[in-house]
Amino acid sequence: MGGKLNSSFTDASTNWVGNFLDDEVDGRFTPAEGRQYLQNLSDQAVGTGRFRYANFTQMVMSADMNQQDARAYVNNYTDAVSLDMYWYTIPFCSNVPFRQNYILPITQENCRTASSYGTTMKALRQQDATDGKLQAPWQFVELLNGGPGEGPFTANVSADQLKGAVMASVINEARGIVYFNQSLSGPCQGGSLIRQAQTTSGFCGADQVRAASEVNNQIKSLAPVLNTQSYQYSFGSGLDTMLKSYNGDAYVFAMIDGKSSPGSRTFRLPSEFSASSVEVVGENRSIPVSGGVFTDGFANESSYHIYRVKL
Incomplete structure (x- = not known):
């Protein structure tokens, strides 16, 4: 998925299944410029036989962005869409005063929990549904941390937290999981964490990469179940x-x-x-x-x- 890996790739290459339009356009352009930019990229992908995918920042589920712009970003250019908000490992949840600015509320008490990844998916699906057409919502989960390189370092996600974030996303109908495969801050850093875990003995992020593999295998084993229609039902409170x-x-x-x-x-x-x-x-x-x-x-x-x- 993305651009051609090398010159051998053609439009007929069976391993080239999707076009990655771009990342976090909503955070890098004005809404008008960003929408036109994505429209141009989306138009170029039409007729290739590949699905179109883009990732956005948390602003598309925030009340701070004009909702017409947020919904246009989510709905108008792609077949699969995601956003990134690394609840476990960025400073946001510890901010004082805490500012709740999302279309689906997240409390500070439960902000740094797996449930916030589920709420993220629920909010993305809510935005996606506004045009009456549904696409595949994906979720970003940090393999180690999502903090910026300039700091401050907050925490690394634990193995159990990583698996919980993935499952909370799946429970809220995520159709894909994308792992943030870098760590730009803190004591364990790297630009390709999965590869480092494979090649570096005693790598500091090995437990988290192993956890991702475990939950991936669990999801794969349950794929026939997950690919069926869900039923609406409340099993109880909490x-x-x-x-x-x-x-x-x-x-x-x-x-x-x-x-x-x-x-x-x-x-x-x-x-x-x-x-x-x-x-x-x-x-x-x-x-x-x-x-x-x-x-x-x-x-x-x-x-x-x-x-x-x-x-």
Whole structure:
């Protein structure tokens, strides 16, 4: 995806599947200039057979940008769209006073949590839906940190936080995950973190790269489930969930929401379900169901569970 890797690439190259129009145009141009610039790039990609993709800054989900411009950026030029906001590792969540300026509220108490990545995806989908046509929303997640090179350094994302950010995005209908593969600040820096983890023994970002591989493999193994239509259903308070059905089983992807703290959660299954237990996928355990209800724990804000329920 992007430009030609070398002179051997042609429009018929089967490994060249998408056109990357540009990155963060909304932060580098005036709205009028940025829209015209993207229109020109989008027009050049028409008829190539490749999908068009662009990434934006968090401004497209912010009330600070004129909403007509924000929605035009998201809707008018692409087939797949993302934005980057690295909640775990940039200073924003620690700012005093804290300024809530997003179209979907994020509180300072729960700002630096996986739920904020889910809210980001929800906000992007809300902007995308305003023209009545849906495209593929993608999510950026930092492999180590998203802080600027000039500082200040805030933190590196932990392995569990990285996996939670990815799953919160998937639960909120992300159709793709893009990893920020650089670290420009802090004690562990690099311009190609995945490659460094592969080639450098004891690399300081190895745990995070390994976590990305683990959650990627988990998502791949569940691709037949994830590629089905989701159902609208509320399992209970304090939860962020996604419900799927595949091959005679229901699947419930679950995390805590962005308004509460870790701990125990109670799930009420749809009345059509008659299962006496649920399997916790990948955790080698099951939970009994009584009266259509089961309970499970979420030890941390980034914890997630996937339940399989026989139909």
